[in-house]
Amino acid sequence: MSTTPVKRVVIAGGGTAGWVAAAALSKHLGPLIDVALVESDEIGTVGVGEATIPTIRTFHRLLELDERAFLRATQATFKLGIAFENWARRGDRYFHAFGRVGQSIWMGDFQHMWLRGREAGIADDLAAYCLEMAAAEAGKFATSDKGGINYAYHFDAGLYARFLRSFSEARGVTRIEGKIASVRQDAETGFIQALDLGDGRVVAGDLFVDCTGFRGLLIEQTLHAGYEDWSHWLPTNRALAVQTASLVPARPYTRAIAHEAGWQWQIPLQHRVGNGLVYCSDYLSDEAAHETLLGSIDGPPTTEPRLIRYVTGRRKQVWSKNCVALGLASSFVEPLESTSIHLIMIGVTRLIQNFPFGGIKPSLVRHYNALAETELERVRDFIILHYYLNQRRDDPFWERCRTMPIPDSLAHRIDLFREAALTPQSADDLFQSDSWLQVMFGQRLEPEGYHRMGHMLSEAHLRRAFAEVQQNIAQTVARMPTHETFLRQYCAA
Numbered sequence: 001m002s003t004t005p006v007k008r009v010v011i012a013g014g015g016t017a018g019w020v021a022a023a024a025l026s027k028h029l030g031p032l033i034d035v036a037l038v039e040s041d042e043i044g045t046v047g048v049g050e051a052t053i054p055t056i057r058t059f060h061r062l063l064e065l066d067e068r069a070f071l072r073a074t075q076a077t078f079k080l081g082i083a084f085e086n087w088a089r090r091g092d093r094y095f096h097a098f099g100r101v102g103q104s105i106w107m108g109d110f111q112h113m114w115l116r117g118r119e120a121g122i123a124d125d126l127a128a129y130c131l132e133m134a135a136a137e138a139g140k141f142a143t144s145d146k147g148g149i150n151y152a153y154h155f156d157a158g159l160y161a162r163f164l165r166s167f168s169e170a171r172g173v174t175r176i177e178g179k180i181a182s183v184r185q186d187a188e189t190g191f192i193q194a195l196d197l198g199d200g201r202v203v204a205g206d207l208f209v210d211c212t213g214f215r216g217l218l219i220e221q222t223l224h225a226g227y228e229d230w231s232h233w234l235p236t237n238r239a240l241a242v243q244t245a246s247l248v249p250a251r252p253y254t255r256a257i258a259h260e261a262g263w264q265w266q267i268p269l270q271h272r273v274g275n276g277l278v279y280c281s282d283y284l285s286d287e288a289a290h291e292t293l294l295g296s297i298d299g300p301p302t303t304e305p306r307l308i309r310y311v312t313g314r315r316k317q318v319w320s321k322n323c324v325a326l327g328l329a330s331s332f333v334e335p336l337e338s339t340s341i342h343l344i345m346i347g348v349t350r351l352i353q354n355f356p357f358g359g360i361k362p363s364l365v366r367h368y369n370a371l372a373e374t375e376l377e378r379v380r381d382f383i384i385l386h387y388y389l390n391q392r393r394d395d396p397f398w399e400r401c402r403t404m405p406i407p408d409s410l411a412h413r414i415d416l417f418r419e420a421a422l423t424p425q426s427a428d429d430l431f432q433s434d435s436w437l438q439v440m441f442g443q444r445l446e447p448e449g450y451h452r453m454g455h456m457l458s459e460a461h462l463r464r465a466f467a468e469v470q471q472n473i474a475q476t477v478a479r480m481p482t483h484e485t486f487l488r489q490y491c492a493a
Helices: 013-030 054-065 067-074 110-120 131-138 157-169 284-293 340-353 362-390 396-403 407-422 434-443 453-457 459-479 483-491
Strands: 008-012 034-039 077-079 081-085 094-097 151-152 174-177 180-185 193-195 202-204 205-209 227-228 238-244 253-260 262-268 275-278 306-309 313-315 324-326
Touching: 008 013, 008 202, 013 034, 013 054, 013 157, 013 340, 054 151, 054 340, 067 157, 067 483, 077 205, 077 483, 081 131, 094 131, 094 434, 110 453, 110 459, 131 459, 157 174, 193 306, 238 284, 275 284, 340 362, 362 396, 407 434
Parallel strands: 008 034, 008 205, 034 174, 081 253, 205 324
Antiparallel strands: 077 151, 081 094, 180 193, 193 202, 227 313, 238 275, 238 306, 253 262, 262 275
């Protein structure tokens, strides 16, 4: 491909993706490379990625960010998981919490013990054995240097980009204000040479990072990497987003509320609530979606609803020639499990780990693309799971989801759980066994069998073990302040 050393990195586009990339590259490779970011104040960003998963904390530790400063700057709150309402059936509610469920042993996971206990009538609901779930339901939160609770954040995506911009510029990143008018390529290799701006300036580089959103100005419009459409598995294609005033104290979790043609999110921040309606336009018109959203929000809207059109799927190559795509330029699997920002962060982390200092080589590009493909497909399967395992008989959208063919990889996971209550995981899985367990049970998938390790213990022993777990959780939650109180004391904006 190219033996030209890579020294100059140009990021096309700002927003969360652009400034996450700039922050990571400048922090970890700053002395070795030059980083410039091109963005225009006239071009808006999608900006609805306001909920995250716990991996963001690892990324922030790598940047050595001060948690309190970040939380104050972004009007953030804490997130212990997601409450799913009306998903399996109307009126159902379950929780996907970020923590461990019960205590597992080497022979098998906790669900096998719990299934034995439920069969004997001595086990409570599965939710009773997870600290994060109990704290979320009680509206409690606390953290310390000693850890103990697994959490993520809700924050204002626009303020987050601004926070990371200051961080990046302090570490030498050059921000260039301007619109990209055209992309200059080498006539022989097709490699990108420079970005031509609307005012005649030319921004040259050795490696380009495409953070231009759905349009994929570099990766698709210029390099034609191709797009793999997943709408036959994930059929939603619209989102309406609106902000509302806060009427009640912020809950430490996201709400995902299913409706006739998709679902609605509710994300509480310190200063407002982010709301959105995700839907499939084959089953709900834009006008009806607008009416549904405004009719179901809790507080007065502070913005006009904004329509976002998308096609779920991924670029066939997220690294093509000398361009790496991040964020919406690389893929979109919809916001149901808050994976968008994680995928940006893992994408730039892998770029740093596989940085082409000595030139861009085919083996490096193939390796990067293979890693990205594997992780994204596993995230895709987890999202499909929520739609596929539904029992909503009266809605055509949900009927379509329940009867659609699914990827073989997901079918295998469902069969393992249905037949043997197994939730296997590998080192590459973003969502671990406890996540699959909570969603499968929450969506009313009942195992036909389970491991009999629980039969090795007496019912009295099992009863004591279950009670001990519940008692420890109850005592821990009782000592916690309310989420609102902790926010005021720890990071009031």
